[in-house]
Amino acid sequence: MSINHGVFWPAFSLLTAAAVVSLIWPDWFxxxxxxxxxxxxxxxxxxxxxxxxxxxxxxxxxxxSPLGKVKIGGEKAVPMLSRWRWFSIVLC
Structure with missing residues (x-):
């Protein structure tokens, strides 16, 4: 697995710094x-x-729209859920 260093390290550094500050000065943080x-x-x-x-x-x-009919997995792919089931899941 390849890491995009330009994205990973700034985010990792900011998250690590925030975690350290929250452990050292929890009330201030x-x-x-x-x-x-x-x-x-x-x-x-x-x-x-x-x-x-x-x-x-x-x-x-x-x-x-027509984009909603695009099947991921190719022409012969069968959706696991119908539109009604997807709609029901979204409402939950």
């Missing part, structure tokens, strides 16, 4: 993350709502 979360939700709440709604519309559009 908790306050910073709560404050950052509150700021993001206060400033981008509508963007989250619109993005979620857009994704639902995109899934519906792809599901009922």
């Amino acid at each position: 908790e306050n910073v993350t709560i404050s950052a979360n509150a700021w993001i939700l206060n400033h981008f709440d509508q963007a989250f709502n619109l993005a979620a709604f857009a994704m639902v519309l995109l899934c519906i559009a792809v599901g009922f």
Whole structure:
């Protein structure tokens, strides 16, 4: 398995640094993350709502468009689930 070093190491370093800081200064880390979360939700709440709604519309559009009939696995591949079962799973 090959690792994309340009993607892996920055993400790994940031995650490791956050884990170390949270172990050394847990109260400070908790306050910073709560404050950052509150700021993001206060400033981008509508963007989250619109993005979620857009994704639902995109899934519906792809599901009922000709692209929704594309079979992964070749021409003779048989879907494991019907559209109704996929719809039921999505609702759950």
